[in-house]
Amino acid sequence: MAGNHNYPPVEVWAGVECTVNRVADHFNDQLLLNGHHHRLDDLEHIAWLGVRTIRYPVLWERTAPKSLAKPDWHWTDQRLSNLKSLGINPIAGLTHHGSGPSYTSLADASFAEGLAQYAGMVARRYPWLTHYTPVNEPLTTARFSGLYGHWYPHKQSPLLFVQMLLNQCKATVLAMKQIRQVQPDALLVQTEDLGQTHSTPELAYQADFENSRRWLTYDLLCGKVNKGHPMYAYFQWLGIPDSEIIFFLENPCPPDILGVNHYLTSERFLDSRTDFYPQHMRGGNGRHAYVDTEAIRIPEVEVAGPYKLIRQVWERYKRPIAITEAHLGCTREEQLRWLHQIWQTAGKLREEGVDIRAVTGWSMLGSYDWDSLLTNIRGHYEPGLFDVRAPQPRPTALAKYIKSLTSGQPIEYPVLDSPGWWQRNDRWIGHCLQPILDNAADEVVLPARGRPILITGATGTLGNAFERICSQRGLSFILLNRQEMDISSAEQVEAAVTKYHPWAIINTAGYVRVEQAESEPEKCFRENVTGAAVLAEVCRKKGIRLLTYSSDLVFDGQATKPYTEKDTVHPQGVYGESKAEAEKQVMGILPSALVIRTSAFFGPWDEHNFLTLFLRSLQNGEPFDVKTNEYISPTYVPDLVHTSLDLLIDGEEGIWHLANQGSISWADFGRTVALQAGFDADMVETWYQKQLKQADTDAKKSTALSSYKLHSMPLLANAISRYVHECTLWKVPVIAL
Known part of the structure; x- marks a missing residue:
């Protein structure tokens, strides 16, 4: 019963996604992809989080890739020494979804002895280590390598699947024996993905089988797989010798901590x-x-969900439990909501008498290509506690959430409502x-609820995109037009803030007619400068976050490379001057504001952007003059909105550049999209050659943007492909890309 126990409080751990898996003859190393291999100061970021335990790689594949006789300890020596000096206890992972170095594999009978030998070497070199995970998720790794064929040795055989599972579990037993000869008090933290299978009635027998199979890692190590076990007959049917099962009965190695990894896709x-x-x-x-x-x-x-699944683990084993991975590959607020749910679940179970030891923020540095189960290296990145697409790992809202937990500070994220x-x-x-x-x-x-985001500019491209994407992301918001709230009126802005009580304001309103601004300077400045300054002042007084937008036209276009946030503004024209002045006033009033410079919107929902007008002109055979000497960084609106929301939720401040990575002339931009969209190639090329012949004699100008802060926006070519696929604003058949 709750209260009748003396378990320690639930701790917060961290973990680094460190998989070194093999696909064919290629080893995929997450530590190279996320850059941790080269950054020693990442360990300082771990210390900043306030965690005192971390799942950390001491991997066989990396330390002894050629031979156990020739290990290279340099990298591990340096990292483990620094962790020790920082007072952070590593849970040493010896293989992480790996099949061992190239001289072995999960199907190799010598795998277990090889890993045990390596484990003994680790223990003798680092006798102060007290926590080990010799093999991460043996059952999951065996399924992916032996049953589904995703990873090396790419088998689809029930027999080989079981042999690989037994090899890994035997390796764990032998490894812990070697380790405990050096460190008798060493603890086994055994991780495994925890799921459950449901089915239609006709398939209940298959679901029952898989629900018995899911426990095999823990059951084998605990010596529970005997003739009465539901999987024993299956082993015999496959031809597994009794001696391989008896090994675990005679050499039980029950985990000291059951490491539960649960994902939304696990059920x-x-x-x-x-x-x-x-x-x-x-x-x-x-x-x-x-x-x-x-x-x-x-x-x-x-679905069972984490609460019921963890309780199942407790009822089955009555051993300490840690949630060793809590990660969701999704938008920032969804990542926060999932981590928060896991933390609350752990607290509830702890109050009910379940010995929950920790919740692990996973993964500290994010992960690459798990959307394809690491079978394709495409560079698909999911941020974690830190975003490594910055020059130095940038703490996200997840890191700040973890820091709140470790410091005992209140958790204040309106998106959690x-x-x-x-x-x-x-x-x-x-x-x-x-x-x-x-x-x-x-x-x-269930609708979004809690304090909303107040969004201005209901009739504009960006305002409509925020409305659509906030709805998709489950973010509570209020979208207002100028009649409902004139941002140049402090009284109206304060009245709206009092009425809606927002936690943030996103300003997408403003004057956007660049050429017409030359004849309407007062109107342009009132809408772009006065309105932004009023919002900044109200946000300062009320303690509200502000996100507002600026433009690439704060630059004069004379640079020979893309502009970054460090470059000095030098606008040409009234519109650019208004945006530069707005930046100056907003940051002077509210230094915590987030100001995003961007360029040349294009998106699938807007009938008035350059591409839509251009393609319709081509479709109708109408002339459409564009510049061949003006270069820009076109910005795909969905990418801009998603990244802006992530930065806002992360609590970022100051001026940031967000545009899809790449630089292109207006003419080449239109030509590229038209060809991908399926327009007649001869027609497009004829138009393009005409543009070249009529090209301005002026020198090349470029207001292309880049960023020294964060490279999170996809490549322009990727954005164009998605635009062509998603856009239905013209009726030309779309060719396969």
Whole structure:
């Protein structure tokens, strides 16, 4: 019962995603991708978080890639020494979804002895280490390598899957024996992904099998797999010798801490109604055809969730538990909501008498290419506690959340007041199961709630994009037009703030007619400068965050390389002058404001941007003069809005440049998109050559933007491809890209 225990308080741990997995003959090293291999001062960031325990790599593949006889300890010596001096206790991970160096594999009978030998070497070199994870997630790694064929040695064999699992668990037992000869009090922190399988009635037998299989890592180490175990007969049917099972009965090595890793995709649903799904999702077990999909996406499934799953672990083993990975690859507020839910779940279980030792902020430096299960190296990055796309790892809202926990400070994130996407019924929209969705039509969709974001500029491109994307992200917001709140009127702004009580204001309003500004300077300055200054003053008085936008036209275009935030502004023209003055006044009034310079919007929802007008002109055979000597950094509006929201939630301040990475002339921009959009190539090339012949004699001008603070915006070529795929504002058939 709650209260009748003396368990220690729940701690906060951190962890570095450090997978070194093998695909064919290529080793994918997360520590190289995230840059931690080269940055020693990352350890200072760990100390800043206030955590005192970290899951940290001491990996076999990295230390002894060629031979156990020739290990290279330099990197590990330096890092572990620094962690020790900082008072941070490492949980040493010896393999992390790895199959060992090139001279072994999970299917190799010598794998266990090799890892045990390496573990003994680690223990003798670092006798002060007290916590170990010899093999991270043995069951998951065996499934991906031996059952699904994703990772080396790329097998799809139930027999090899079991042999790989047994090899890894045996390696764990032997490794801990070697370690405890040096450090008798060493603790085994055994991690495993924790999920549950649900199914339609016809597939209950398959779900039961998978729900028994999911415990195998812990059951083997605890010596629970005997003739009465539901998986024992399966092992015998595959031809596994009894001696391999008896080894675990005679050499139990129960984890001192059960490390639970749970992801929203960990709970699965096996659906026999294959007609509801596209062909590529269909599979089976030789007895029934079915689709294996995410349970959280199916409206008729009552998922267990982290609370019930962790309680299952406790009831089954009655051993200390740590949540060793708490990560969500999603937008920032959703990452916060998931981490917050896990922390609250741990606290609730702790109060109910479950021995929860820790919640781990994972991953400290983010991760690369997990969207493809590390089978393709495309550079797809998911930020974690820090964003490594900056010159130095940049703390996100997740890092600040962790720091609040370790310092005992109150947690104040208004975005936590709204439910996560996994708690909103709109998570089903777009799924293949339309018949089920029809039956679920009366379900209540939980709305965003709590203090809103106040957004100005309801009639503009950016304001409409924020409305759409905030709705998608479950962010509470109020969108106002000029009649509802004139931003140049302090009285109206204060009245709106009093009425709506926002935690932030996003200003997308303003004067946007660049050429016309020359004849309307007073109007341009009133809308761009006075309004922004009024918002800054009200935000200063009320303690509200402010995000406002500036332009690449604060620069004169004479530079030979893209402008960064360090460059001095030198506007040419009234519009650029108004934006430069607005920056100056906003930052003078409210230094904590976030001012984003951007350039040349294009997006799939706006009928008035350059690309939409240009493509319609081509479609109609109308002339459309563009500049060949003016270079810009076109900015895809969805990317701009998403990144802006992340920076706002992270609490960033000052002037930032956000534009898709790349520089292009207006003429080349239109030509590139037209060709990708399926317009007749001869027509496009004829138009383009005409533009070149009529090119201005003026020298090249470029207001292209770059950033020294953060390279988070996708490449321009990537943005153009997505624009062409998503845009329906013209009716030219889109070719396959």
